[in-house]
Amino acid sequence: MKSKCLNKKQFIDVLNALRDQNDKDNRIDAFFRKELPNADFCANEIHSGLWYVLMRLLIDSFPQNDYSINDIDYFVYELDFGRKYKEGDVKDANGKIIDFSTAEKLWDYLTEEYHE
Numbered sequence: 001m002k003s004k005c006l007n008k009k010q011f012i013d014v015l016n017a018l019r020d021q022n023d024k025d026n027r028i029d030a031f032f033r034k035e036l037p038n039a040d041f042c043a044n045e046i047h048s049g050l051w052y053v054l055m056r057l058l059i060d061s062f063p064q065n066d067y068s069i070n071d072i073d074y075f076v077y078e079l080d081f082g083r084k085y086k087e088g089d090v091k092d093a094n095g096k097i098i099d100f101s102t103a104e105k106l107w108d109y110l111t112e113e114y115h116e
Helices: 008-035 048-060 066-078 103-110
Strands: none
Touching (some): 008 103, 048 066
């Protein structure tokens, strides 16, 4: 299956930019929690609108079906952009292990022929 609007490099660049911004926001949040424990501050909320738009762009880049939506969400939120991936975490319907350790490998999986 081919992406409707992004090429592989663009897809990877967007996911990596989201990952890097998320990491920065988490460091900022940690600083404020330590230095100002009573402050009501969350850096992730500052970028939530942009985050939503970029996630929709990634998801909408593929024909809408359960696997593309769920796999991108799973990669970002559950696997922390692949950093928490362990071999065997993800398997296809036939039990074949699918590597979700990087944005590039996610792209490769989402664009494989048998997903059409």
